[in-house]
Amino acid sequence: xxxxxxxxxxxxxxxxxxxxxxxxxxxxxxxxxxxxxxxxxxxxxxxxxxxxxxxxxxxxxxxxxxxxxxxxxxxxxxxxxxxxxxxxxxxxxxxxxxxxxxxxxxxxxxxxxxxxxxxxxxxxxxxxxxxxxxxxxxxxxxxxxxxxxxxxxxxxxxxxxxxxxxxxxxxxxxxxxxxxxxxxxxxxxxxxxxxxxxxxxxxxxxxxxxxxxxxxxxxxxxxxxxxxxxxxxxxxxxxxxxxxxxxxxxxxxxxxxxxxxxxxxxxxxxxxxxxxxxxxxxxxxxxxxx
Numbered sequence: 001x002x003x004x005x006x007x008x009x010x011x012x013x014x015x016x017x018x019x020x021x022x023x024x025x026x027x028x029x030x031x032x033x034x035x036x037x038x039x040x041x042x043x044x045x046x047x048x049x050x051x052x053x054x055x056x057x058x059x060x061x062x063x064x065x066x067x068x069x070x071x072x073x074x075x076x077x078x079x080x081x082x083x084x085x086x087x088x089x090x091x092x093x094x095x096x097x098x099x100x101x102x103x104x105x106x107x108x109x110x111x112x113x114x115x116x117x118x119x120x121x122x123x124x125x126x127x128x129x130x131x132x133x134x135x136x137x138x139x140x141x142x143x144x145x146x147x148x149x150x151x152x153x154x155x156x157x158x159x160x161x162x163x164x165x166x167x168x169x170x171x172x173x174x175x176x177x178x179x180x181x182x183x184x185x186x187x188x189x190x191x192x193x194x195x196x197x198x199x200x201x202x203x204x205x206x207x208x209x210x211x212x213x214x215x216x217x218x219x220x221x222x223x224x225x226x227x228x229x230x231x232x233x234x235x236x237x238x239x240x241x242x243x244x245x246x247x248x249x250x251x252x253x254x255x256x257x258x259x260x261x262x263x264x265x266x267x268x269x270x271x272x273x274x275x276x277x278x279x280x281x282x283x284x285x286x287x288x289x290x
Contacts, residue, residue: 032129054101107136160257182229214240235261
């Protein structure tokens with residue numbers, strides 16, 4: 001029985017035909033892939049470029065690529081700087097606004113590289129552009145949402161809401177935390193949150209157990225005495241939640257503290273009143289029996 005052939009299929013051994021590469025570039029729709037001559041004039045134009053820049057090859061070949069830049073960028077000389085950087089550094093890459101044929105703008109990621117002949121002579125530039133408008137809009141929406149959340153948290157005064165890093169150091173500080181605990185952000189950011197615990201709780205390892213419980217169980221919640229900047233104590237309701245990244249790595253902790261001293265005092269006063277009433281009723285019953 002003859003041994004199986006180890007020769008690769010013809011399609012795997014033969015190089016791509018010379019005429020296939022232009023067809024490959026022309027078939028790309030998500031990227032504008034085109035050539036510039038050494039002066040920056042367009043000499044080739046693929047389907048992707050036509051799709052999101054709006055020009056046909058007949059309309060744009062021979063025109064200077066600065067046409068795609070915003071007016072303010074042309075005035076500042078950005079197209080010329082792009083060619084110069086590509087020449088000096090071997091590559092130019094950035095993001096910015098570009099202009100379509102109809103005058104609308106899109107946010108583009110641009111890469112430009114010089115093309116040289118075997119003798120090192122500059123033949124032109126290869127330019128690849130991608131339309132990232134949707135991604136930028138999503139990023140901007142996320143940024144606005146985060147800013148709105150930050151402003152919302154900062155405006156809350158009834159709750160101390162702040163972030164801890166994975167070691168328990170304070171990373172953010174809102175107005176409620178300042179009101180309840182007495183520290184300004186400048187005084188407390190970077191300090192360990194155990195500073196808010198009583199001396200006896202620190203000696204017993206309560207701060208470390210709180211973080212460990214939050215990591216192991218996904219949440220820590222407890223009431224207890226905490227200490228203000230001036231040394232006075234208040235009865236606090238504290239919640240700690242771990243904050244994790246998309247990969248599950250621990251980024252830190254979200255901590256919410258509320259001063260419930262008045263509520264605790266009211267509950268204790270109510271319990272004392274009930275106990276007094278019970279004792280009074282008991283004595284009255286004993287008196288009646290007597």
